[in-house]
Amino acid sequence: MTAQERMIHEDALPGHESRLQPKPDWMPRYPGSGRLAGKVALITGADSGIGRAVAALYAREGADVGIVYLCEHDDARKTVEIVEAEGRTGIAIAGDVGDKAFCETAVDQVIARFGRLDIVVNNAGEQHPDKDIRDITEDQLRRTFQTNIFGMFFLVQAARPHLKKGAAIVNCTSVTMYQGSKELLDYSSTKGAITAFTRSLSENLVGEGIRVNAVAPGPIWTPLNPMGGASPEKLEHFGESTPMGRPGQPNEVAPSFLFLACEDASYMSGQILHPNGGSIING
Template structure:
Protein backbone atom coordinates (compact mmCIF):
# COMPACT_ATOMS: atom_id res chain seq x y z
CA UNK A 1 0.00 0.00 0.00
CA UNK A 2 1.38 3.39 -0.96
CA UNK A 3 1.12 6.04 1.72
CA UNK A 4 0.15 9.60 0.73
CA UNK A 5 2.71 12.28 1.48
CA UNK A 6 1.97 13.96 4.80
CA UNK A 7 2.90 17.65 4.65
CA UNK A 8 3.94 19.76 7.63
CA UNK A 9 0.90 20.89 9.64
CA UNK A 10 -0.32 21.40 13.18
CA UNK A 11 -3.44 22.34 15.12
CA UNK A 12 -3.63 24.23 18.36
CA UNK A 13 -6.20 21.92 19.94
CA UNK A 14 -6.53 18.61 21.75
CA UNK A 15 -8.51 16.76 20.61
CA UNK A 16 -7.78 18.13 17.14
CA UNK A 17 -10.16 18.14 14.17
CA UNK A 18 -10.13 15.50 11.45
CA UNK A 19 -11.78 17.77 8.89
CA UNK A 20 -8.71 20.05 8.97
CA UNK A 21 -6.18 17.31 8.24
CA UNK A 22 -4.27 17.05 4.94
CA UNK A 23 -4.50 14.40 3.61
CA UNK A 24 -7.70 13.23 5.23
CA UNK A 25 -7.28 10.01 7.24
CA UNK A 26 -8.59 6.93 5.46
CA UNK A 27 -11.40 5.36 7.52
CA UNK A 28 -13.25 3.51 4.75
CA UNK A 29 -13.82 -0.25 5.22
CA UNK A 30 -12.35 -2.32 2.42
CA UNK A 31 -14.76 -5.28 2.31
CA UNK A 32 -18.52 -5.85 2.15
CA UNK A 33 -20.16 -6.48 5.49
CA UNK A 34 -21.08 -10.04 6.44
CA UNK A 35 -23.33 -9.36 9.43
CA UNK A 36 -20.70 -10.10 12.08
CA UNK A 37 -22.33 -7.59 14.45
CA UNK A 38 -25.93 -7.88 13.32
CA UNK A 39 -28.32 -7.09 16.17
CA UNK A 40 -25.53 -5.65 18.35
CA UNK A 41 -25.20 -2.21 19.91
CA UNK A 42 -21.76 -0.66 20.38
CA UNK A 43 -20.61 2.36 22.36
CA UNK A 44 -17.42 3.85 20.93
CA UNK A 45 -15.75 6.58 22.97
CA UNK A 46 -13.75 9.02 20.88
CA UNK A 47 -15.84 7.79 17.96
CA UNK A 48 -16.04 11.14 16.21
CA UNK A 49 -12.70 10.88 14.41
CA UNK A 50 -9.51 8.91 13.85
CA UNK A 51 -9.52 5.28 14.90
CA UNK A 52 -12.88 5.75 16.62
CA UNK A 53 -14.52 6.90 13.38
CA UNK A 54 -13.06 3.98 11.43
CA UNK A 55 -14.29 1.53 14.09
CA UNK A 56 -17.75 3.10 14.13
CA UNK A 57 -18.17 2.95 10.36
CA UNK A 58 -16.85 -0.62 10.15
CA UNK A 59 -19.13 -1.75 12.97
CA UNK A 60 -22.09 -0.13 11.19
CA UNK A 61 -21.22 -1.98 7.98
CA UNK A 62 -21.22 -5.22 9.98
CA UNK A 63 -24.72 -4.53 11.29
CA UNK A 64 -24.24 -2.79 14.64
CA UNK A 65 -26.03 0.29 15.88
CA UNK A 66 -23.37 2.69 17.11
CA UNK A 67 -23.35 5.27 19.89
CA UNK A 68 -20.48 7.74 19.72
CA UNK A 69 -19.23 9.50 22.84
CA UNK A 70 -16.92 12.45 22.24
CA UNK A 71 -15.76 15.62 23.96
CA UNK A 72 -16.90 18.56 21.81
CA UNK A 73 -15.89 17.92 18.19
CA UNK A 74 -19.40 18.32 16.80
CA UNK A 75 -18.46 18.76 13.12
CA UNK A 76 -16.43 15.55 13.04
CA UNK A 77 -19.10 13.70 15.03
CA UNK A 78 -21.87 14.76 12.67
CA UNK A 79 -19.82 13.49 9.73
CA UNK A 80 -19.30 10.13 11.43
CA UNK A 81 -23.04 9.93 12.11
CA UNK A 82 -23.68 10.56 8.42
CA UNK A 83 -21.25 7.80 7.46
CA UNK A 84 -22.92 5.34 9.84
CA UNK A 85 -26.33 6.12 8.38
CA UNK A 86 -24.85 5.74 4.90
CA UNK A 87 -23.97 2.18 5.91
CA UNK A 88 -27.65 1.57 6.65
CA UNK A 89 -27.36 1.67 10.43
CA UNK A 90 -28.32 3.99 13.28
CA UNK A 91 -26.11 6.38 15.22
CA UNK A 92 -26.38 8.22 18.52
CA UNK A 93 -24.10 11.16 19.34
CA UNK A 94 -23.22 11.76 23.00
CA UNK A 95 -21.04 14.83 23.67
CA UNK A 96 -19.44 15.34 27.07
CA UNK A 97 -16.32 14.91 29.16
CA UNK A 98 -15.99 11.26 30.17
CA UNK A 99 -13.43 12.18 32.78
CA UNK A 100 -16.52 12.73 34.92
CA UNK A 101 -18.16 9.59 36.31
CA UNK A 102 -21.59 11.23 36.11
CA UNK A 103 -21.08 11.88 32.39
CA UNK A 104 -20.06 8.26 31.82
CA UNK A 105 -23.19 7.07 33.59
CA UNK A 106 -25.30 9.49 31.55
CA UNK A 107 -23.69 8.32 28.31
CA UNK A 108 -24.46 4.66 28.99
CA UNK A 109 -27.99 5.58 30.07
CA UNK A 110 -28.48 7.36 26.72
CA UNK A 111 -27.43 4.21 24.89
CA UNK A 112 -29.85 2.04 26.85
CA UNK A 113 -32.69 4.57 26.56
CA UNK A 114 -32.18 4.81 22.79
CA UNK A 115 -31.30 1.26 21.73
CA UNK A 116 -32.41 -0.84 24.70
CA UNK A 117 -29.17 -2.80 25.01
CA UNK A 118 -25.38 -2.61 25.00
CA UNK A 119 -23.22 -5.45 23.69
CA UNK A 120 -19.85 -3.90 22.83
CA UNK A 121 -17.86 -1.22 24.62
CA UNK A 122 -14.90 0.38 22.86
CA UNK A 123 -12.91 2.55 25.27
CA UNK A 124 -10.93 4.63 22.82
CA UNK A 125 -11.22 8.34 23.60
CA UNK A 126 -7.98 9.93 24.83
CA UNK A 127 -5.81 13.02 24.91
CA UNK A 128 -2.08 13.43 24.35
CA UNK A 129 0.62 16.09 24.73
CA UNK A 130 4.35 16.04 24.21
CA UNK A 131 6.44 16.03 27.38
CA UNK A 132 9.13 18.34 26.00
CA UNK A 133 10.49 18.82 29.51
CA UNK A 134 8.92 16.37 31.92
CA UNK A 135 10.02 18.38 34.96
CA UNK A 136 7.93 21.31 33.74
CA UNK A 137 4.84 19.36 32.65
CA UNK A 138 1.86 21.12 34.19
CA UNK A 139 -0.35 19.49 36.79
CA UNK A 140 -3.36 20.42 34.65
CA UNK A 141 -2.14 18.43 31.66
CA UNK A 142 -1.26 15.44 33.81
CA UNK A 143 -4.72 15.52 35.40
CA UNK A 144 -6.43 15.91 32.02
CA UNK A 145 -4.61 12.91 30.55
CA UNK A 146 -5.33 10.75 33.59
CA UNK A 147 -9.00 11.76 33.51
CA UNK A 148 -9.37 11.15 29.78
CA UNK A 149 -7.13 8.12 29.33
CA UNK A 150 -7.62 6.22 32.59
CA UNK A 151 -10.60 7.40 34.64
CA UNK A 152 -12.92 7.58 31.63
CA UNK A 153 -12.17 3.95 30.73
CA UNK A 154 -12.89 2.82 34.27
CA UNK A 155 -16.01 4.95 34.78
CA UNK A 156 -17.53 4.04 31.40
CA UNK A 157 -16.88 0.35 32.03
CA UNK A 158 -18.44 0.56 35.49
CA UNK A 159 -21.54 2.15 33.99
CA UNK A 160 -21.71 -0.40 31.17
CA UNK A 161 -21.24 -3.61 33.16
CA UNK A 162 -24.82 -3.92 34.50
CA UNK A 163 -26.00 -3.99 30.87
CA UNK A 164 -23.39 -6.32 29.38
CA UNK A 165 -24.54 -9.91 29.09
CA UNK A 166 -22.68 -13.14 28.43
CA UNK A 167 -20.99 -12.86 25.04
CA UNK A 168 -20.38 -9.13 25.36
CA UNK A 169 -17.00 -7.63 24.50
CA UNK A 170 -14.91 -4.75 25.81
CA UNK A 171 -11.96 -3.48 23.77
CA UNK A 172 -9.63 -0.85 25.22
CA UNK A 173 -7.21 1.25 23.19
CA UNK A 174 -3.61 1.03 24.38
CA UNK A 175 -0.53 2.01 22.34
CA UNK A 176 2.80 0.76 21.09
CA UNK A 177 4.19 3.25 23.61
CA UNK A 178 2.87 1.13 26.47
CA UNK A 179 5.36 -1.53 25.35
CA UNK A 180 8.25 0.41 23.81
CA UNK A 181 8.02 3.68 25.72
CA UNK A 182 8.50 7.13 24.20
CA UNK A 183 10.78 9.75 25.72
CA UNK A 184 8.67 12.63 24.44
CA UNK A 185 5.34 11.07 25.51
CA UNK A 186 6.01 9.96 29.07
CA UNK A 187 2.63 10.80 30.56
CA UNK A 188 0.67 9.52 27.57
CA UNK A 189 2.69 6.28 27.54
CA UNK A 190 2.02 5.86 31.25
CA UNK A 191 -1.74 6.13 30.69
CA UNK A 192 -1.63 3.65 27.81
CA UNK A 193 0.25 1.25 30.05
CA UNK A 194 -2.59 1.66 32.50
CA UNK A 195 -5.20 0.77 29.87
CA UNK A 196 -3.18 -2.33 29.00
CA UNK A 197 -3.02 -3.46 32.64
CA UNK A 198 -6.71 -2.59 33.05
CA UNK A 199 -7.59 -4.82 30.10
CA UNK A 200 -5.59 -7.80 31.33
CA UNK A 201 -6.86 -7.51 34.90
CA UNK A 202 -10.50 -6.93 33.96
CA UNK A 203 -10.37 -9.89 31.57
CA UNK A 204 -9.63 -12.19 34.48
CA UNK A 205 -12.31 -10.58 36.61
CA UNK A 206 -15.05 -10.99 34.00
CA UNK A 207 -14.12 -14.32 32.40
CA UNK A 208 -16.62 -16.31 34.45
CA UNK A 209 -19.37 -13.93 33.30
CA UNK A 210 -18.62 -14.65 29.65
CA UNK A 211 -17.52 -11.07 28.97
CA UNK A 212 -14.30 -10.80 27.00
CA UNK A 213 -11.85 -7.90 27.51
CA UNK A 214 -8.98 -7.18 25.12
CA UNK A 215 -6.90 -4.28 23.89
CA UNK A 216 -5.46 -2.87 20.68
CA UNK A 217 -2.04 -1.19 20.75
CA UNK A 218 -1.68 0.89 17.57
CA UNK A 219 1.62 2.20 16.31
CA UNK A 220 1.92 5.49 14.37
CA UNK A 221 -1.53 6.04 12.86
CA UNK A 222 -2.59 9.14 10.88
CA UNK A 223 -5.25 10.58 13.19
CA UNK A 224 -6.03 14.02 14.68
CA UNK A 225 -3.70 13.14 17.57
CA UNK A 226 -0.73 13.83 15.32
CA UNK A 227 -1.25 17.44 14.15
CA UNK A 228 -2.83 18.16 17.54
CA UNK A 229 0.28 17.01 19.42
CA UNK A 230 3.38 17.48 17.29
CA UNK A 231 5.11 20.56 15.86
CA UNK A 232 4.42 21.02 12.14
CA UNK A 233 7.93 20.02 11.03
CA UNK A 234 7.70 16.75 13.00
CA UNK A 235 4.40 15.85 11.33
CA UNK A 236 5.87 15.81 7.84
CA UNK A 237 6.34 12.21 6.69
CA UNK A 238 4.97 10.95 10.00
CA UNK A 239 5.38 7.18 10.40
CA UNK A 240 8.25 6.81 7.94
CA UNK A 241 10.46 5.32 10.68
CA UNK A 242 8.44 2.09 10.86
CA UNK A 243 9.68 -1.06 9.08
CA UNK A 244 6.86 -0.58 6.56
CA UNK A 245 8.04 2.99 5.99
CA UNK A 246 4.71 4.72 6.49
CA UNK A 247 2.02 5.67 8.94
CA UNK A 248 -0.97 3.40 9.30
CA UNK A 249 -4.46 4.52 8.37
CA UNK A 250 -7.42 4.26 10.76
CA UNK A 251 -9.17 1.60 8.64
CA UNK A 252 -6.15 -0.66 9.06
CA UNK A 253 -6.59 -0.54 12.84
CA UNK A 254 -10.39 -0.81 12.92
CA UNK A 255 -10.25 -4.41 11.68
CA UNK A 256 -8.47 -5.42 14.90
CA UNK A 257 -11.36 -4.03 16.95
CA UNK A 258 -13.88 -5.86 14.79
CA UNK A 259 -12.04 -9.15 15.24
CA UNK A 260 -11.97 -8.77 19.03
CA UNK A 261 -15.55 -7.50 19.30
CA UNK A 262 -17.10 -10.20 17.10
CA UNK A 263 -17.41 -13.95 17.53
CA UNK A 264 -14.26 -14.29 15.40
CA UNK A 265 -12.36 -13.44 18.58
CA UNK A 266 -14.36 -15.72 20.86
CA UNK A 267 -11.24 -17.39 22.33
CA UNK A 268 -9.44 -14.12 22.97
CA UNK A 269 -9.53 -12.38 26.34
CA UNK A 270 -6.78 -10.46 28.12
CA UNK A 271 -4.93 -10.19 24.80
CA UNK A 272 -3.51 -7.34 22.72
CA UNK A 273 -3.35 -6.89 18.95
CA UNK A 274 -0.53 -4.78 17.48
CA UNK A 275 -1.29 -2.92 14.23
CA UNK A 276 1.98 -1.00 14.12
CA UNK A 277 3.68 -1.38 10.76
CA UNK A 278 6.14 -4.06 11.87
CA UNK A 279 7.45 -2.63 15.14
CA UNK A 280 8.36 -5.67 17.23
CA UNK A 281 7.42 -5.20 20.89
CA UNK A 282 6.88 -7.45 23.89
CA UNK A 283 3.40 -8.96 23.84
Protein backbone atom coordinates in the same frame (compact mmCIF):
# COMPACT_ATOMS: atom_id res chain seq x y z
CA MET B 1 -12.64 28.82 32.30
CA THR B 2 -11.75 25.42 33.76
CA ALA B 3 -8.30 23.85 33.38
CA GLN B 4 -9.72 21.40 30.84
CA GLU B 5 -11.38 24.13 28.78
CA ARG B 6 -8.19 26.20 28.89
CA MET B 7 -6.08 23.29 27.60
CA ILE B 8 -8.57 22.51 24.83
CA HIS B 9 -8.38 26.15 23.75
CA GLU B 10 -4.60 26.27 23.88
CA ASP B 11 -3.69 23.08 22.07
CA ALA B 12 -6.74 22.52 19.83
CA LEU B 13 -6.97 18.90 20.93
CA PRO B 14 -8.41 16.48 20.20
CA GLY B 15 -8.75 18.19 16.82
CA HIS B 16 -11.18 18.32 13.92
CA GLU B 17 -10.86 15.75 11.15
CA SER B 18 -12.85 18.12 8.93
CA ARG B 19 -9.85 20.50 8.98
CA LEU B 20 -7.15 17.89 8.44
CA GLN B 21 -5.29 17.46 5.14
CA PRO B 22 -4.84 14.91 3.80
CA LYS B 23 -7.97 13.29 5.17
CA PRO B 24 -7.54 10.02 7.08
CA ASP B 25 -8.93 6.93 5.37
CA TRP B 26 -11.83 5.58 7.43
CA MET B 27 -13.76 3.72 4.72
CA PRO B 28 -14.18 -0.04 5.35
CA ARG B 29 -12.41 -2.03 2.65
CA TYR B 30 -14.73 -5.00 2.29
CA PRO B 31 -18.46 -5.79 2.18
CA GLY B 32 -20.01 -6.65 5.52
CA SER B 33 -20.81 -10.20 6.55
CA GLY B 34 -23.17 -9.61 9.47
CA ARG B 35 -20.61 -10.33 12.16
CA LEU B 36 -22.21 -7.74 14.48
CA ALA B 37 -25.83 -8.12 13.33
CA GLY B 38 -28.26 -7.01 16.02
CA LYS B 39 -25.50 -5.69 18.30
CA VAL B 40 -25.21 -2.26 19.91
CA ALA B 41 -21.80 -0.65 20.41
CA LEU B 42 -20.73 2.40 22.37
CA ILE B 43 -17.48 3.89 21.03
CA THR B 44 -15.66 6.76 22.69
CA GLY B 45 -13.70 9.18 20.54
CA ALA B 46 -15.82 8.05 17.61
CA ASP B 47 -16.13 11.43 15.93
CA SER B 48 -12.85 11.04 14.04
CA GLY B 49 -9.71 8.99 13.48
CA ILE B 50 -9.66 5.40 14.68
CA GLY B 51 -13.01 5.78 16.44
CA ARG B 52 -14.75 6.90 13.26
CA ALA B 53 -13.24 4.01 11.29
CA VAL B 54 -14.39 1.55 13.96
CA ALA B 55 -17.90 3.03 13.93
CA ALA B 56 -18.05 2.74 10.13
CA LEU B 57 -16.87 -0.88 10.17
CA TYR B 58 -19.15 -1.89 13.03
CA ALA B 59 -22.12 -0.37 11.20
CA ARG B 60 -21.19 -2.19 8.01
CA GLU B 61 -21.16 -5.41 10.03
CA GLY B 62 -24.66 -4.74 11.40
CA ALA B 63 -24.25 -2.81 14.66
CA ASP B 64 -26.02 0.31 15.84
CA VAL B 65 -23.57 2.76 17.35
CA GLY B 66 -23.45 5.26 20.20
CA ILE B 67 -20.84 7.85 19.17
CA VAL B 68 -19.24 9.52 22.19
CA TYR B 69 -17.06 12.59 21.60
CA LEU B 70 -15.84 15.71 23.37
CA CYS B 71 -16.63 18.85 21.36
CA GLU B 72 -16.10 18.28 17.60
CA HIS B 73 -19.76 18.47 16.60
CA ASP B 74 -19.12 18.65 12.86
CA ASP B 75 -17.01 15.50 12.93
CA ALA B 76 -19.58 13.69 15.08
CA ARG B 77 -22.38 14.56 12.65
CA LYS B 78 -20.28 13.13 9.83
CA THR B 79 -19.75 9.88 11.73
CA VAL B 80 -23.50 9.60 12.33
CA GLU B 81 -24.03 10.05 8.59
CA ILE B 82 -21.48 7.32 7.88
CA VAL B 83 -23.26 4.90 10.22
CA GLU B 84 -26.65 5.74 8.72
CA ALA B 85 -25.30 5.26 5.18
CA GLU B 86 -24.58 1.66 6.19
CA GLY B 87 -28.24 1.22 7.11
CA ARG B 88 -27.73 1.38 10.86
CA THR B 89 -28.62 3.92 13.55
CA GLY B 90 -26.06 6.22 15.14
CA ILE B 91 -26.51 8.66 18.00
CA ALA B 92 -23.96 11.32 18.93
CA ILE B 93 -23.34 12.00 22.62
CA ALA B 94 -21.09 14.94 23.54
CA GLY B 95 -19.16 15.13 26.80
CA ASP B 96 -15.99 14.43 28.75
CA VAL B 97 -15.29 10.73 29.41
CA GLY B 98 -13.14 11.82 32.35
CA ASP B 99 -16.38 12.83 34.09
CA LYS B 100 -18.00 9.86 35.82
CA ALA B 101 -21.47 11.41 35.68
CA PHE B 102 -21.16 11.94 31.93
CA CYS B 103 -20.19 8.30 31.37
CA GLU B 104 -23.32 7.25 33.25
CA THR B 105 -25.41 9.61 31.15
CA ALA B 106 -23.87 8.32 27.90
CA VAL B 107 -24.67 4.72 28.78
CA ASP B 108 -28.20 5.71 29.83
CA GLN B 109 -28.75 7.38 26.45
CA VAL B 110 -27.59 4.29 24.57
CA ILE B 111 -29.86 2.04 26.63
CA ALA B 112 -32.80 4.43 26.23
CA ARG B 113 -32.37 4.48 22.44
CA PHE B 114 -31.45 0.86 21.73
CA GLY B 115 -32.47 -1.10 24.81
CA ARG B 116 -29.19 -2.99 25.07
CA LEU B 117 -25.41 -2.68 25.03
CA ASP B 118 -23.17 -5.43 23.67
CA ILE B 119 -19.81 -3.81 22.88
CA VAL B 120 -17.87 -1.08 24.67
CA VAL B 121 -14.91 0.44 22.82
CA ASN B 122 -12.74 2.65 25.02
CA ASN B 123 -10.91 4.61 22.34
CA ALA B 124 -10.92 8.26 23.49
CA GLY B 125 -7.50 9.58 24.40
CA GLU B 126 -5.28 12.63 24.38
CA GLN B 127 -1.58 13.39 24.32
CA HIS B 128 0.59 16.46 24.84
CA PRO B 129 4.24 16.43 23.73
CA ASP B 130 6.86 17.65 26.21
CA LYS B 131 10.62 17.24 25.77
CA ASP B 132 11.35 17.88 29.45
CA ILE B 133 9.43 16.17 32.25
CA ARG B 134 9.53 19.46 34.15
CA ASP B 135 7.30 21.01 31.48
CA ILE B 136 4.41 18.66 32.27
CA THR B 137 2.07 20.71 34.41
CA GLU B 138 -0.01 19.20 37.17
CA ASP B 139 -3.16 20.10 35.23
CA GLN B 140 -1.89 18.33 32.12
CA LEU B 141 -0.83 15.24 34.06
CA ARG B 142 -4.16 14.96 35.81
CA ARG B 143 -6.14 15.59 32.66
CA THR B 144 -4.23 13.02 30.56
CA PHE B 145 -4.82 10.33 33.17
CA GLN B 146 -8.42 11.48 33.69
CA THR B 147 -9.23 11.06 30.01
CA ASN B 148 -7.10 8.09 29.05
CA ILE B 149 -7.55 5.69 31.97
CA PHE B 150 -10.03 7.11 34.49
CA GLY B 151 -12.55 7.44 31.65
CA MET B 152 -12.23 3.72 30.91
CA PHE B 153 -12.98 2.84 34.53
CA PHE B 154 -15.96 5.22 34.61
CA LEU B 155 -17.45 3.93 31.35
CA VAL B 156 -17.08 0.26 32.23
CA GLN B 157 -18.57 0.91 35.66
CA ALA B 158 -21.58 2.54 34.01
CA ALA B 159 -21.91 -0.14 31.33
CA ARG B 160 -21.37 -3.16 33.55
CA PRO B 161 -25.03 -3.68 34.62
CA HIS B 162 -26.02 -3.90 30.95
CA LEU B 163 -23.26 -6.22 29.70
CA LYS B 164 -24.45 -9.80 29.43
CA LYS B 165 -22.75 -13.06 28.54
CA GLY B 166 -21.20 -12.67 25.08
CA ALA B 167 -20.48 -8.95 25.48
CA ALA B 168 -17.08 -7.53 24.58
CA ILE B 169 -14.93 -4.66 25.79
CA VAL B 170 -12.13 -3.41 23.53
CA ASN B 171 -9.66 -0.84 24.84
CA CYS B 172 -7.18 1.26 22.90
CA THR B 173 -3.64 1.18 24.25
CA SER B 174 -0.56 2.08 22.16
CA VAL B 175 2.80 0.97 20.83
CA THR B 176 4.23 3.61 23.18
CA MET B 177 3.32 1.35 26.09
CA TYR B 178 5.86 -1.17 24.80
CA GLN B 179 8.50 1.07 23.18
CA GLY B 180 8.20 4.15 25.33
CA SER B 181 8.14 7.68 23.93
CA LYS B 182 10.58 10.34 25.10
CA GLU B 183 8.18 13.19 24.28
CA LEU B 184 5.00 11.55 25.59
CA LEU B 185 5.86 10.62 29.15
CA ASP B 186 2.40 11.07 30.63
CA TYR B 187 0.58 9.59 27.61
CA SER B 188 2.81 6.50 27.51
CA SER B 189 2.27 6.00 31.21
CA THR B 190 -1.49 5.97 30.76
CA LYS B 191 -1.14 3.40 27.98
CA GLY B 192 0.78 1.14 30.32
CA ALA B 193 -2.08 1.49 32.78
CA ILE B 194 -4.58 0.64 30.04
CA THR B 195 -2.77 -2.57 29.18
CA ALA B 196 -2.73 -3.62 32.84
CA PHE B 197 -6.39 -2.61 33.15
CA THR B 198 -7.26 -4.73 30.12
CA ARG B 199 -5.55 -7.83 31.44
CA SER B 200 -6.92 -7.41 34.96
CA LEU B 201 -10.47 -6.63 33.83
CA SER B 202 -10.35 -9.70 31.61
CA GLU B 203 -9.56 -11.84 34.64
CA ASN B 204 -12.36 -10.12 36.52
CA LEU B 205 -15.06 -10.64 33.87
CA VAL B 206 -14.11 -13.74 31.91
CA GLY B 207 -16.11 -15.95 34.24
CA GLU B 208 -19.20 -13.91 33.37
CA GLY B 209 -18.72 -14.60 29.67
CA ILE B 210 -17.55 -11.04 28.96
CA ARG B 211 -14.34 -10.77 26.95
CA VAL B 212 -11.89 -7.88 27.41
CA ASN B 213 -9.10 -7.21 24.93
CA ALA B 214 -7.16 -4.26 23.54
CA VAL B 215 -5.54 -2.87 20.40
CA ALA B 216 -2.12 -1.16 20.48
CA PRO B 217 -1.84 0.97 17.33
CA GLY B 218 1.43 2.37 16.07
CA PRO B 219 1.60 5.83 14.40
CA ILE B 220 -1.80 6.35 12.76
CA TRP B 221 -2.82 9.39 10.70
CA THR B 222 -5.61 10.96 12.77
CA PRO B 223 -6.27 14.53 13.99
CA LEU B 224 -4.57 13.79 17.31
CA ASN B 225 -0.95 14.22 16.19
CA PRO B 226 -1.06 16.99 13.55
CA MET B 227 -3.34 19.19 15.66
CA GLY B 228 -1.07 19.46 18.67
CA GLY B 229 -0.38 15.93 19.85
CA ALA B 230 3.09 15.76 18.32
CA SER B 231 5.98 18.20 18.04
CA PRO B 232 6.62 19.73 14.59
CA GLU B 233 9.90 17.80 14.34
CA LYS B 234 8.22 14.48 15.02
CA LEU B 235 5.31 15.27 12.73
CA GLU B 236 7.65 15.98 9.80
CA HIS B 237 8.75 12.33 9.80
CA PHE B 238 5.61 10.82 11.31
CA GLY B 239 5.53 7.06 10.86
CA GLU B 240 8.79 6.85 8.90
CA SER B 241 10.53 4.92 11.68
CA THR B 242 8.22 1.91 11.32
CA PRO B 243 9.46 -1.07 9.26
CA MET B 244 6.82 -0.18 6.65
CA GLY B 245 8.19 3.37 6.55
CA ARG B 246 4.84 5.14 6.76
CA PRO B 247 2.01 5.95 9.16
CA GLY B 248 -1.04 3.73 9.21
CA GLN B 249 -4.59 4.72 8.31
CA PRO B 250 -7.58 4.34 10.65
CA ASN B 251 -9.17 1.72 8.39
CA GLU B 252 -6.03 -0.39 8.81
CA VAL B 253 -6.64 -0.44 12.57
CA ALA B 254 -10.43 -0.84 12.70
CA PRO B 255 -10.41 -4.53 11.66
CA SER B 256 -8.53 -5.37 14.87
CA PHE B 257 -11.36 -3.78 16.85
CA LEU B 258 -13.90 -5.72 14.80
CA PHE B 259 -12.15 -9.05 15.31
CA LEU B 260 -11.96 -8.60 19.08
CA ALA B 261 -15.63 -7.56 19.28
CA CYS B 262 -17.13 -10.40 17.25
CA GLU B 263 -17.46 -14.15 17.71
CA ASP B 264 -14.36 -14.76 15.59
CA ALA B 265 -12.42 -13.92 18.78
CA SER B 266 -14.56 -16.08 21.08
CA TYR B 267 -11.47 -17.77 22.58
CA MET B 268 -9.52 -14.55 23.17
CA SER B 269 -9.56 -12.43 26.31
CA GLY B 270 -6.87 -10.37 27.99
CA GLN B 271 -4.98 -10.08 24.70
CA ILE B 272 -3.47 -7.17 22.74
CA LEU B 273 -3.37 -6.83 18.93
CA HIS B 274 -0.62 -4.73 17.32
CA PRO B 275 -1.42 -2.92 14.04
CA ASN B 276 1.81 -0.91 14.11
CA GLY B 277 3.51 -1.06 10.70
CA GLY B 278 5.67 -4.08 11.47
CA SER B 279 7.34 -3.08 14.73
CA ILE B 280 8.25 -6.18 16.75
CA ILE B 281 7.42 -5.76 20.42
CA ASN B 282 6.87 -8.14 23.30
CA GLY B 283 3.18 -7.89 23.93
